[in-house]
Amino acid sequence: MNIIEVMKSILSEFPKISVSGSEINIDLAENDPTSFVLSSVGDRLVYEDVLGGQTRQHSFLLYAVFSGINDYERIENSSALTELSVWLSTRSGDIVTTTVGNVECTGELLSVTAGNGRLYAVEEDNTITGMRYQMTVEAQYTVDI
Numbered sequence: 001m002n003i004i005e006v007m008k009s010i011l012s013e014f015p016k017i018s019v020s021g022s023e024i025n026i027d028l029a030e031n032d033p034t035s036f037v038l039s040s041v042g043d044r045l046v047y048e049d050v051l052g053g054q055t056r057q058h059s060f061l062l063y064a065v066f067s068g069i070n071d072y073e074r075i076e077n078s079s080a081l082t083e084l085s086v087w088l089s090t091r092s093g094d095i096v097t098t099t100v101g102n103v104e105c106t107g108e109l110l111s112v113t114a115g116n117g118r119l120y121a122v123e124e125d126n127t128i129t130g131m132r133y134q135m136t137v138e139a140q141y142t143v144d145i
Contacts, residue, residue: 003058004040006094006109007139011038011062014087016080029132035065038137052145055110056098060137063120068131074119081117081135088112088137096141107142114138 001009008024011017017024022034029037041059048054062084066077094109114137123130 001095001097003043003056003096003098003109003139003141004038006096006141007058007060007112007137008038010088010091010094010112011036014084016083029063029065033065033067035063037063039063046140054107054143054145056141056143058139058141060139062114062135062137064133064135065123066131066133068122074131077131077133078117081133085114085117085135088114096143098143100143100145103145105143105145107144110140110142112137112139 004026008026011024017036022036025035025037027037027039029035039061041061043056043058046055046057064077064081066073066080068074068077089112091112092109096107096109098105098107114135117133117135119131120134121132123132
């Protein structure tokens with residue numbers, strides 16, 4: 001699995017996502033009150049060793065659509081993002097594949113960090129099904145060439 005597929009799989013395992021039965025979508029959200037979207041922002045080289053092995057960092061935006069009809073729900077939404085950030089920081093070791101030229105290379109997920117979880121938008125003043133939150137996610141991984 002490439003880094004996008006690995007992160008989608010990891011996010012699907014987070015208890016508050018897996019219990020809700022929600023699927024992690026790529027780039028496009030549904031207007032359901034438990035919709036999650038992973039959007040790839042970019043990938044960059046962090047380090048390259050003398051043998052060509054690389055450490056790379058991939059940036060994502062995670063969007064979550066929640067109901068937020070009252071303060072209780074909005075506190076729960078923010079708390080879920082905080083828990084997700086802490087939970088993601090414990091993840092590492094997953095196998096990552098990357099195609100370089102025509103060669104499929106393997107590597108390993110080194111770390112995941114997340115932060116800046118915040119209210120991003122309220123769709124058409126709809127607090128019942130349209131409160132969209134956004135969180136930045138960074139995944140560092142190796143590519144063994």
